[in-house]
Structures are given as C-alpha cells and as structure tokens.
Amino acid sequence: MQPLERYASLLADYDAFQAACERPLPSVVRVNTLKASIERARDALDAASVAYEATDWHPGVLRLEERGPGTSWPYFHGWLHGQEEVSALPALALDPQPGEVVWDACAAPGSKTTQIADLMDDEGLLVGNDNNLGRLSALRHNAERLGITNLAVTNQDARNFSFKPFGDRSEDEKRIEAFDRALVDAPCSCEGTIRKNPDALERWSMDHIKGIVGIQKGILRRAIQATRPGGTVVYSTCTFAPEENEAVLDHALEEADCEIREWDAPEGFETDPGVTEWNGEEYDPAVELAHRVYPHRNDTGGFFCAKLEVTA
Amino acid sequence: MSDGDASDDLTDAEAVDGVSDADAGTGDTADPPENDGQRFDRLPATADERVVPGRPTREELLEWWEQRYGIPPETWDGHTFWEKGNGKLWAFAADVVSPIPVEGLGLRILRARQEHWKPSTNAVQRFGTDATRNVVVLDSEEATRFAKGEDQELPRWDGDWGYVIAAHEIAGDSEASETPRATGEAGDVEPIGVGLYLHGELRSTVPKGRREDLS
Numbered sequence: 230m231q232p233l234e235r236y237a238s239l240l241a242d243y244d245a246f247q248a249a250c251e252r253p254l255p256s257v258v259r260v261n262t263l264k265a266s267i268e269r270a271r272d273a274l275d276a277a278s279v280a281y282e283a284t285d286w287h288p289g290v291l292r293l294e295e296r297g298p299g300t301s302w303p304y305f306h307g308w309l310h311g312q313e314e315v316s317a318l319p320a321l322a323l324d325p326q327p328g329e330v331v332w333d334a335c336a337a338p339g340s341k342t343t344q345i346a347d348l349m350d351d352e353g354l355l356v357g358n359d360n361n362l363g364r365l366s367a368l369r370h371n372a373e374r375l376g377i378t379n380l381a382v383t384n385q386d387a388r389n390f391s392f393k394p395f396g397d398r399s400e401d402e403k404r405i406e407a408f409d410r411a412l413v414d415a416p417c418s419c420e421g422t423i424r425k426n427p428d429a430l431e432r433w434s435m436d437h438i439k440g441i442v443g444i445q446k447g448i449l450r451r452a453i454q455a456t457r458p459g460g461t462v463v464y465s466t467c468t469f470a471p472e473e474n475e476a477v478l479d480h481a482l483e484e485a486d487c488e489i490r491e492w493d494a495p496e497g498f499e500t501d502p503g504v505t506e507w508n509g510e511e512y513d514p515a516v517e518l519a520h521r522v523y524p525h526r527n528d529t530g531g532f533f534c535a536k537l538e539v540t541a
Numbered sequence: 542m543s544d545g546d547a548s549d550d551l552t553d554a555e556a557v558d559g560v561s562d563a564d565a566g567t568g569d570t571a572d573p574p575e576n577d578g579q580r581f582d583r584l585p586a587t588a589d590e591r592v593v594p595g596r597p598t599r600e601e602l603l604e605w606w607e608q609r610y611g612i613p614p615e616t617w618d619g620h621t622f623w624e625k626g627n628g629k630l631w632a633f634a635a636d637v638v639s640p641i642p643v644e645g646l647g648l649r650i651l652r653a654r655q656e657h658w659k660p661s662t663n664a665v666q667r668f669g670t671d672a673t674r675n676v677v678v679l680d681s682e683e684a685t686r687f688a689k690g691e692d693q694e695l696p697r698w699d700g701d702w703g704y705v706i707a708a709h710e711i712a713g714d715s716e717a718s719e720t721p722r723a724t725g726e727a728g729d730v731e732p733i734g735v736g737l738y739l740h741g742e743l744r745s746t747v748p749k750g751r752r753e754d755l756s
C-alpha cells in the first residue's frame with residue numbers, strides 16, 4: 230500500500246480511495262455482440278440463473294454476483310468475455326469504425342482488442358501486436374473464442390513497429406502503410422490493479438517506473454507516427470503515477486505531431502481530470518483533458534486514458 | 542508461434558482415431574513450390590490458379606461447407622481464405638498482401654489436406670448458425686457432456702458419419718439462426734462444437750482449452 234500514499238496530495242478523499250483499494254474487485258463480463266445481442270446474452274444468463282447487474286454506464290458490461298464467467302453456457306458460446314469494467318474505456322475512446330485499419334500496439338491478452346473488433350463489427354483490419362509471444366497465444370485464443378475474423382496478429386516491438394509484413398513500399402495495391410486509429414495500452418507499474426492482485430505493488434520502485442516510462446514514450450511515439458494525419462491515438466495505462474501518464478503525454482505533445490482531444494467518459498462513469506503539476510514538474514495544460522479513474526469513484530480498478538489526434 | 546499450443550483445436554484432429562490424417566498430398570519430384578509454415582498464403586480462387594500442389598481452393602472450400610453443412614456460399618462473401626501450416630485454413634475478414642509473415646490472420650476454420658476435412662470449434666460456433674445439414678441436436682444432458690469433452694453413445698443419429706456440428710437449444714431469441722435444420726427439432730439451436738460421429742458414438746472434439754463443466 231505504501232507507494233499509493235504519494236497520491237494523497239491529489240485526492241481530497243484519500244481515505245475513500247484507500248478503502249476502495251482494499252476491497253476485492255467485482256467480477257465483470259462484457260457481451261460480445263459479434264456472437265449474441267446484449268439482450269440474448271442477458272436472457273441466457275437469466276435462464277441459467279447467473280445473477281448479474283448491468284453497470285450504470287453500459288448495458289453490455291455486466292457485474293456478476295458470484296462465480297466467474299467460465300462456467301455458463303453463454304460464456305462457452307463466446308457471448309461473454311471476462312474483462313475488468315474500467316478496461317472497457319479505451320476502446321470507447323478510440324471509437325473504431327467498421328472498415329478502418331486499426332492498431333492495438335500492446336494487445337495481449339486481448340480484452341481491448343476483442344472489444345475493438347466488436348465495435349468494428351468485425352469489418353476492416355485490426356492489427357493486434359505484442360512483443361511477448363507467450364501472451365500472444367492467449368490473445369489468439371480469446372479472439373478465436375469470440376469468433377473474431379478481422380484480426381491480424383503480429384509479434385513486434387511496438388517501438389519499432391514495421392509495416393514490412395503488410396507490403397509497405399511495394400506496388401501491391403493491398404499494402405498497408407498507415408493506421409486510421411491506434412491504441413497504446415502501455416505496459417506500466419499496474420498500481421491500479423491492486424484490487425485484483427493484492428501483491429501488484431510488491432515490486433514497485435521508482436527505478437522500475439523510470440525504466441518503463443522510456444518504453445511508454447517509445448511506443449506512443451511510434452503509434453503517432455504510424456497513424457495517418459487526422460487519425461486517432463488513445464493512450465491508456467492501469468496506473469496512477471503521473472510519470473507514466475501525464476508526463477508521457479506531455480512528452481508526446483512536445484516531440485510529436487499530435488494534440489490531446491476532449492473526450493467525454495460515458496454518462497454515469499465518473500473520472501478526474503489529468504494533473505498538470507506533479508513533484509515540481511509542470512505539464513502542458515492540455516493533459517487536463519485526460520481521464521484519471523480512481524477506484525472509489527465507480528467501484529472499479531484504477532486507470533488512465535487520453536485521446537489524441539494526429540496532426541501531421 | 543508454435544502450432545502446437547493448447548489453444549489450437551485443429552491439431553486435435555490427430556488425437557481422434559478412425560480418421561486418417563496421413564495423406565498430405567504434397568505432389569511429386571519436380572520441386573514444385575511448397576507450403577511454407579511460417580507465413581500465410583491466400584488460397585487460389587480456383588484449381589486453374591493453383592500453384593502450390595495440394596493447396597485447397599476457395600471454390601473447393603465454399604463447396605465443402607455447402608455440401609457438408611448446407612452453409613450458403615454467400616456466407617463467406619466478406620472473407621478471404623489463407624493457409625499456414627500444412628492444411629490449416631483461416632478465414633479473414635479483410636484482404637492483405639500474400640504471402641504475409643504474421644502470427645495470426647483471422648479465425649482458424651478447418652484442417653484440410655487430409656481425407657476428412659475437420660472444421661474447428663470456433664468456426665462452427667461462429668458460422669455454424671447457418672448450417673442446415675449434419676447438425677446433431679443434443680438435449681441438455683448430452684450437451685453438457687459434449688462441452689466437457691466426453692464421448693457418448695448416440696444411436697438415434699441416422700445422418701452422415703464423420704464430422705458433425707453438435708448444437709443445442711439455449712434460451713434467448715436468436716436473430717441469427719432462423720433456418721430450420723433438417724435434423725433439428727423445432728426451435729432455434731446454437732452450435733456448441735464439432736463432433737466426430739462413428740459407430741453409433743458421438744465423440745467430442747472440443748479442445749482442452751475450451752472444455753467446461755456446465756452441469
């Protein structure tokens with residue numbers, strides 16, 4: 230718990246924050262509308278006497294009362310995917326459209342990738358990338374279970390992602406050389422997952438954060454480069470540390486061709502603005518447009534999410 | 542990526558005896574181009590365009606789904622088909638350059654280059670809702686055993702032997718599957734997975750990573 234005390238200065242109600250961090254997280258599933266409508270999935274859960282409650286802000290994101298989703302027919306049929314409630318935000322911010330070319334730079338094990346595919350109606354091209362081959366196998370398993378067919382899976386370091394496999398700089402009319410949208414759900418110190426993994430902070434150190442910030446900046450930079458002008462890049466983490474959030478955005482605003490865009494979190498989901506000052510550092514005022522999610526606001530895990538537009 | 546990971550339900554075909562997996566059909570001695578397991582190659586549209594010996598064509602594939610399961614060829618209008626690994630075929634909702642060296646491309650739909658082609662669990666769950674033939678409708682107890690991966694006696698089936706689609710009724714109105722099935726009882730059924738029907742027995746090919754105890 231110690232590392233989180235550094236956020237007391239950001240939160241007037243730090244006690245409530247701390248208390249929420251100590252509570253276990255409700256088990257949540259998202260309906261995969263590629264295989265069943267929200268109504269059908271909910272009917273089937275009712276028929277199987279699996280108790281749930283829809284979240285205030287999304288009729289297809291359901292909090293289960295008891296057992297995990299693995300033991301029901303709707304789950305077996307791939308109508309449901311176990312996904313932490315707060316983790317449904319970045320795909321909504323990304324707002325991918327059917328037919329577009331979309332990149333998920335850090336995709337495994339695929340909760341957000343599969344949600345993006347659903348939002349795309351399984352049409353267009355979704356590239357799910359991760360540098361960890363073992364985790365990619367989980368991504369493929371999840372995507373196939375959910376019946377997704379528009380996903381290409383790549384195994385590259387996102388910082389140097391190459392379009393070479395997709396025929397860039399060739400004459401092939403099917404080549405792909407830029408994305409319409411990209412999600413960077415970056416590797417991070419995972420402070421916000423404390424409710425799910427009580428030992429999430431055991432390996433916490435400022436040195437670890439400093440190391441990971443370099444990777445986050447590198448991946449975000451590549452995502453901005455690889456996205457066409459006018460396209461959208463979403464940056465998200467499951468951590469509170471401003472070093473990994475606002476500071477990374479501030480760096481991108483300075484170094485790359487992008488601007489932060491306002492994005493409203495879904496109605497009924499409460500977020501806090503990004504912080505513009507931390508530990509004597511000042512950030513670009515635009516980082517305020519980012520969303521901080523604290524566990525006590527909506528009874529979820531912790532999260533950070535910002536929407537950028539590529540300007541050149 | 543190894544093709545032998547636990548999630549790979551197409552390799553389960555080898556675990557099922559009674560169906561030969563042997564004839565890979567890789568042509569003769571004149572050094573024809575070979576299937577390269579490291580990349581995806583788009584299937585040729587028809588036999589005239591075939592370059593790699595033994596590679597199934599899009600036309601064959603569409604015919605096979607229609608003949609065996611009654612799935613209309615238009616079902617696949619939005620999909621391209623690819624081979625990676627010997628006989629492993631994938632359906633992809635977009636089109637990209639071919640060959641393409643990536644780890645995954647769409648959904649593994651079946652295993653070809655063997656005497657009896659074997660559809661994957663995930664393929665029939667997604668596309669089997671359009672099937673009108675070789676659909677074995679299970680009651681709730683049978684469906685539960687099937688999902689667990691258990692084999693069971695099923696003498697009442699008098700359809701074809703070989704790979705069948707196991708399905709059951711599940712609550713909730715389906716918009717997707719209105720088609721009455723030749724074999725199904727009244728009402729909508731939802732595909733569970735692929736069964737191998739032989740000698741009065743229905744064997745479940747639900748891969749280990751997908752089995753569940755739903756009793």
Ligand SMILES: C[S@@+](CC[C@H](N)C(=O)[O-])C[C@H]1O[C@@H](n2cnc3c(N)ncnc32)[C@H](O)[C@@H]1O
Nearest residue numbers: 335336337338339340341360361386387414416
């Ligand atoms: C927060 S997790 C992603 C979770 C995933 N988006 C989901 O919703 O299921 C971060 C991922 O980044 C991957 N990663 C770390 N460094 C990377 C790099 N340099 N390039 C690509 N992926 C990387 C990790 O393997 C990990 O799977």
